[in-house]
Amino acid sequence: MRIPALLFALICLAGPTLAQEAGPKPCVILKRMGPADEVTSHLYSFGIRGKQFQFVEGDFPKGMKFHGRLTDHDVREIMDKGGKVSVVEKDYKREDLADARKTCNEQIAQSAEQKPAN
Numbered sequence: 001m002r003i004p005a006l007l008f009a010l011i012c013l014a015g016p017t018l019a020q021e022a023g024p025k026p027c028v029i030l031k032r033m034g035p036a037d038e039v040t041s042h043l044y045s046f047g048i049r050g051k052q053f054q055f056v057e058g059d060f061p062k063g064m065k066f067h068g069r070l071t072d073h074d075v076r077e078i079m080d081k082g083g084k085v086s087v088v089e090k091d092y093k094r095e096d097l098a099d100a101r102k103t104c105n106e107q108i109a110q111s112a113e114q115k116p117a118n
Helices: 002-022 038-045 072-080 094-114
Strands: 027-032 053-058 084-088
Touching: 027 094, 053 072, 053 094, 072 084, 084 094
Parallel strands: 027 084
Antiparallel strands: 027 053
């Protein structure tokens, strides 16, 4: 009776880890924000960055909180945590979004191929 209980406990503990490895890899599609106004561009020249991207769809990497508007620093953090990013222009069309989804899928496939088998 103890062995099945122990086996059940191990499955419960390992289950989420196995599901994460087998699940979809994070990829975020972002929309580039419009051109900066004069004040904002002066702030950029001093190294102060504002929100430059708006979230469209996708999954953030584990350990990263959702942001509706992101900076270039946030984008680097997504990539550092293993996420992929695809950017569409401010006035994107349905076809552009479809292309961005395709790019995400291609990036995920490439990263899966590059990982060494354990």
